[in-house]
Amino acid sequence: MTTLAVTPTRVLRSEWHKLWTVRSTWISLALAAALTVGIGLAIGASYESGGGDSDVDVVLMTLLGMQFTSIVIGVLGILSTAGEHSTGMVRSTMTAVPRRLPVLWSKAAVLGVVAFAVTLVTNLVTFPLVQILLSDTDKAASLGDPGVLRALVGNAAGLALLGVMALAIGSLIRSVPGSIGVLISAVMILPEVLGMLPYDVIDDAVRYFPAKALDALTQAGPAPGTASPGAALLAMALWAAATLAAAAMPLKRRDV
Template sequence: MSTLAYRVTPRGVLRSEWHKLWTVRSTWITLALTSVVTIGVGLLIGATYKSGGGDGDVDTVLLVLLGMQFTQIIIGVLGILLTAGEHSTGMIRSTMTAVPRRLPVLWSKAAVLGAVAFTVVLATNFLTFPLAQTLLAGTDQAASLTDPGIARALVGNAAGLTLLAVMALGLGTLIRSVPGSIGAFIGGILILPEVVGAIPYDIAEDAVPYFPSKALDSLTHAHPTAEMASQGPALLALALWTAATLAVAALLLKRRDV
């Protein structure tokens, strides 16, 4: 029998990572939680919101998708489990034995996770917004999908959360420990921008809007405020953070033992 049948191909690695993604329970749990939390928080806000309560100046898309404060962690955990989870179970040895060049595994994991995360979050956003708006009708937060900036912000939020998930995947490759990676992800996403923002220098203040969580906030606004980065630079900054994390992960993946 020809050995060509057993040759490692990009398509084969991609298919393998696709199957691995869907055969672990954590994938279903984290994706379901992402949708349930987003929809649940959006409906809760819509049901309890009253005009004149002090939140009238909050961007409508940010208000409806406020569940992202939780879902960015949930979807980050999914990315971490795809890489650090394999190290914790020892499955990574079998994976790298099957794909000795290693890097195709990382790129395939990132591609599969990115495609799935973007699809799920985008569908959830376009379901959550109109549902929440049925409860916000007649308030100062009433809006439509066809209003300027609304659809762009819903797509931007999905793109931002997807990039955070892929960044978390890179962290999982770097740290190779699920608890350590989750700690680093939460610290870098939620805590570091606040610490840097407290530094009394203009350069720190100018840099904060381009940190991942702040860039995500900008992408989730139909009309970003003056203090935020505009949406194009915010998306670019988030993509660069993700690319840098994956680049360092790829370098270490090639150099160190599994």
């Protein structure tokens, strides 16, 4: 009987099949796309020139549904790691790949690519559809306008990195409810609370937190009090790398 060697390609293929054979993947991605398109169309249909939202960036306004889709993608990332611990499937995975860390890297790569691709396609569909409703308003724009395409791609990259962060949190905490609690409270609510404090140094730091960096990536034009797109993308990448490193240490050392 021939035993196949464990290679990075085989681990990647295994994690790819594992992700797509779970029903929650299809449900989460479909829900994320539906929320983005549906909320975008609702905003476009109700928008009036000169209203209270006239100063909001057109891409950020169109993709405002990301406030919900970020949670959906985050939960998908958590389920891909913490879900395996809750079902006990992780034991089979780590038996097949005893070095363990390639599993974490492969999970992160697969989820990141899938989340980026699905979100980008959704964004490229949503923006033109919403623009049909905004064509006679002061928010009329096209994909060729300065910064628009970059913001649509930046949003997809930011959400993909947020999903990788959530995946690492799930691997670190190993509990689905606990990981979701950390994701929502620490990643999404904490920056809003810190932003209320009257200290400039805190205000400067908060703009590089994941939720704020994602907002900066989703704007076609510069906005006061936000990071530049390049700095925001770097911040998201560093947050994802840091959480993956934090998840890797206990994964390597303790029992599954």
